[in-house]
Amino acid sequence: MASASTSTGFDPRKHVGVRAERATNVSSTDFPGYYPDEDHSWSLEQFKEKLQVKVQRLSGRSIEFDLVGVDASIANAVRRILIAEVPSIAVEYVYVWNNTTVMADEVFAQRLGMVPLNVDPTLMEMKEAVTDQPTDRNTIVFKLAVTCERNKSAPKDSTDDSVRFVNSEVRAGHLTWVPQGEQGVVFAGKEPAPTNPNIVLMKMRPGQEVDMEMHAIKGVGKDHAKFSPVATASYRLLPLVLLNHKKPVPPELAHKFQKCFSPGVIRVDPVTNEVSVDEHNLRNETMSREALRHPEFEGCVELARMRDHFIFHVESEGPYAPERLPLESIKVMREKIATLKRAAEGLLVADSGDGDVQMADA
């Protein structure tokens, strides 16, 4: 392995090895004491120097950015907080006045809860305890009153239910906001509503109706998935394809070799059939490990991933613009650190006391 590493450039300090049947060197080793006679103590300057954040792609719904130069724990913290601790608003209480549809109240209530709302959580307060009274600061009220009827003007031979009936589907757009107290002013300009009005919540037929009132509150994803502001937030490590210069890919197999990777990752020279890696497209490699399966490529190539290069992919499914999400998560993280710091300082102070420390609910 050692010889292969030198000829391919695999560096166990920087890279995670991707072998045919297992991954190697998954943990980082750049901490003090791991390598004798080397100083790996943390320094802000070094960290600042190494840290890079670069947005690769941004759309209305999602963002892809690179986070380079941090430990997996930091990247993971960002990911975890995005999923579980960045607050958002969702329907929590449903008061049913009437429901004559085929869907049971509880099931419909669960579906209503899952509808993402566009309310900016910063404008609202968390309902701390169950016993808290709903106020205009912590609760947003929606109404849903839909009745399905026959469409009298529909052509006789139509078979399309959306033509034959009025309101054959209850959609998220049917939710209507009922301003409470000073909410009319607070939310002026951006009325609370579902982010996507076309989510089908239920199908109805003539004679059926629903009439409900909903209270949406602020919450976090670890309490219920409906409060998670992201559809998903995840990262992967930057893939690396390390060619062995001592053992080049046989030219007649160059195209087959190319097919073992994602499109654009491997270039084949049209004249010499020599293979090379397109560094620019390397991030598109899916790491199918196909090249490692064929015995004819044995020793020609090694696969690896950069251990400190995290390619984040975050899909927003709530009030936040995708580019805001990483910042929000950092904000939450800083709050958590602050809490921890307070508690640690409290420990120092409390040394003289009875030893019990009152910690804030983190």
Place this chain on the structure above:
Amino acid sequence: MENVEDEEWIQMNKTEWRGLGLTDPIKSVEDKWLLLPAFLKVKGLVKQHIDSFNYFVDVDIKNILKANNKVTSDVDPRFWLKYTDIHVGFPDRTDADAIDKSVTPHECRLRDTTYGAPILVTIQYTRGKSVVRRANVNIGRLPIMLRSNKCVLTGRSEAQLARMSECPLDPGGYFVVKGTEKVILVQEQLSKNRIIVETDPAKGVVQASCTSSTHGGLKSKTYVATKKGKIYLRHNSIHEDVPIAIALKALGIQSDKEILLLTAGNSEAYKDAFAPNLEDAARLGIFTRHQALEWIGSRVKVNRRMMGPRRPAWEEALEALATIVLAHVPVVGMDLRPKAIFVATMTRRVLMAVDDEKMVDDRDYVGNKRLELAGQLLALLFEDLFKTFNSNLKSSIDKVLKKPSRTNEFDAWNTMQFQGDHITAGFVRAISTGNWSLKRFRMERAGVTHVLSRLSFISALGMMTRISSQFEKTRKVSGPRALQPSQWGMLCPSDTPEGEACGLVKNLALMTHITTDVDEEPIIKIAFMLGVEDIRQSTGTEIYGPNTFVVNVNGTINGLTRFPARFVHNFRRLRRAGRVSEFVSVYINHHHRTVNIASDGGRICRPMIIVEYGRPMVTSEHIQLLKQKSLEFDDFLRQGLVEYLDVNEENDSYIALYERDIVPTTTHLEIEPFTILGAVAGLIPYPHHNQSPRNTYQCAMGKQAIGAIGYNQFDRIDTLLYLSVYPQQPMVKTKTIELIGYDKLPAGQNATVAVMSYSGYDIEDALILNRASLDRGYGRCQVLRKNATLIRKYPNGTFDRLADAPMDENGQIQKKYDIIQMDGLAGVGERVDPGDVYINKQSPTNANDNAFTGQAASVPYKNAPMTYKSPVAGHIDKVMISDTENDQTLIKVLIRQTRRPELGDKFSSRHGQKGVCGLIVNQEDMPFNDQGIVPDTIMNPHGFPSRMTVGKMIELLAGKAGVLAGKLQYGTAFGGSKVEDMSRILIENGFSYAGKDMLTSGITGEPMEAYVYFGPIYYQVREPLPSLNCREFNHTPSFIRVQKLKHMVMDKMHARARGPRATLTRQPTEGRSREGGLRLGEMERDCLIGYGATQLLLERLMISSDKFEVNACQECGLLGYNGWCPFCKSSKKMAQLTIPYAAKLLFQELMAMNVVPRLILDDA
């Protein structure tokens, strides 16, 4: 050098391949499996039940009437009443004042009534001097099988069925009796009227037995058995075993030479073996037929019911031989020769079996089995009820006719109207209790019917294909339980329960049919026309001649043929041409040198493609026409392309499994290999890759899966109904799934599974679930429970009533009545908390006081409310008010609970791998792959090595490929999507060919060192624990979770120090519900003995249990009282001792049985 794989690819893409162009016709019959949906379209999934019922209603009921068509009077010899016709009408409403008489099965389910139709007869009878004819006289009501030809659902379109609240995918085949759905299970029996040779190696007995059954159900069993080297005929109606020579002589074969010829034929070995029997007769001095008859006559059990002169013995013998012994062999004009030949054949079979052990028959061979269906059982029941009806009718007619003077002319029709509902009640009683006790036919069977299990669609379907054996479950024999090779294609090899009924309860395979009776007269005629010589003209020389084959029709010997192959071939041609019913089977038995024709009901058969001249008769053109719907399955039958083979004929055929296997001798081709599995086993993807027991486990578990029950599931009010909130069709389907409609009524969800270890809470098959998946609706289900009550009217004129919620002294409504509305019923949609009243019923205090004559309105009432008992709150789903057949108001309230998966809930995949949820993990803690996909479920890989469910692994692979390619994959048995193709799809989409993904730990954020098998597997939810959740609905999370756990523990928690004792034994009671003690069992006792903890033993087993002080006499050892021995009449040697009360009870019980237990006392 080109790559091998690429070369293949180029080969396949060539316009010409193996000399054939792409447009050239394909030689093999592609898609011949399409015959299967065509078959199911015509026959339906439960055709056996429906065909059998139709046969009873259309044919058999008329035969029964014909056999019992006359009622006469003992009083007036001129009176007679004749039934000329009978038919069953269509189901109607029995309510007297109904205008619309039509009724649907669903109405019967809801109203707890019986879905039945009137049985109408046409009668002719004498009234005075004239003969009167009346048509459509109602004699009773018959419960109607759903989807039979008398059912209103038959032939209806989906829209029409929807209007009747009926599910189009429901197979029918069951009855609705008093609101419950009842199935008459298929019963397996040994075939009737056939000779079966058995041995008892322990006793060295060889016997040929034959159970005779003629129409009318009279059964008797005749044996020809060896005893001490000689052969005897044995029958229940003869006291003593009849030496076979005497029996044959009595049957009219007088000469010893002829007897020898008929039994032993020309074979020397058989002759030697048989000779002692002839000597035996000679020694007894029996030479003539008369002597033989006298001998038998003196040993016949005689029915002494006939008045009149005592008949001579030989006459009794003759009657017994003609009518009781082997009753199924026809006797025309006292010609007993066919019967004699039958007995001789039985004897010969015994001789053959004695000579060669291989000639012993296999009782478990499916060809020797007959399946009894609803139609046959109902026919028996009807015959019994009808006979009773007629005898009741006769006695009431006699009663009227006995009266000397009548004011008006006697009309038997009036009497008939007052016969009550004997037939109706008889049917309803039999079907609802399952007890078929027909004294007339010596039939006593319990558990014939079962309540149709509606736990899931599959459980209902599985029940309809179930076959129960008559064999008792307790016997520990392997033979009847073993998988028989002859079950191939007829009975599912996988679907059988575990435990005591293992192998005894079977299930039909997908493409089987069970025959109904076909009239044998015309078949016998055809046989004679095809050159069969009448058996009555033949002697032993011909019968056992070197080239002759005996022709049997339904087990009765009918004739001889010298050209069996030609005869069978010609017969089959007639059958393929449709001249003989397609269900008549004909085959050659080379061991017995017989040609057997069978037309009796209850044989299992299945269709197969006919192969002639090495080519299947069904060609691609036929399949094309089938696809265009211009051909149906019956056309294939009619055109002689496909035919039904029963097990016996199948055994005489040469069947190719695949087209490539056809050789010149091949006679048939299988339609599709996966039809050897049944409907339930057909749900398993890739079952041919699994270890066989896993498929069997899955068959049991698939029935418990919670899913959709039917399109009408929200209209039903069942006692208990489990429904899945978001059922999904499986990503990996099978053809069976599509055929039975499991994709439309699924029970399960496609879960993304990571096969890895996680947290340690996944040992022993436990599963890890993703909390976010549960939040989003994974595994969520609803439990609907029926609560019914009657608002009764009592005989004394009083009645129950519903009352609105009572007020307390403050004018407030009590909490437990808060959901009761003005009508005394809970409002639909209201939440019911434990202890809430949902039907506020009140009963009169004097309901059972029959002497009460006062005003019904003024009676005092007491509360009799229905209270919600479950510890978990529910919601009122439905309230129904109706009335039953006897005018009582019926109220049904359906209460719904919605449950989300929790710790301890059971989940299972489709490969017999069940597991409980061991831990619920937050989404952020779950591992994720490069795409950010998080598993719904984590399964421990230790589930694989010992279970060897490779099918599950392939399901994951195929499912993953399906997800990536955006289509469903197939895992059909013996076929399905190939692993190679699945891997190719994975590679094309940038995944590893093996299905293993590189995951990142959600906890550390580092990549995992192992690649994890990751993809969707179809998971089913089973038995959710009751819970108090659904926080989305007006509730708060933490509060509920705490309460729920509390309830779970409260349900189970139990301890006792002192408490109630059973009256009989004075030992502590058993069970939590009776506040019982915790038993120190035998094994615990063994432990204490091992420790030598005698004092503890004494305390646990006696002092803390049922210690009792007794007085015992040291003299006589008997128990006394008050220091007095009543036996010795003394108090000198009395001792007091402590024994368990149970021991004292035992002594007294022994004494009651004339056993004296004496205590020998010694000082300790």
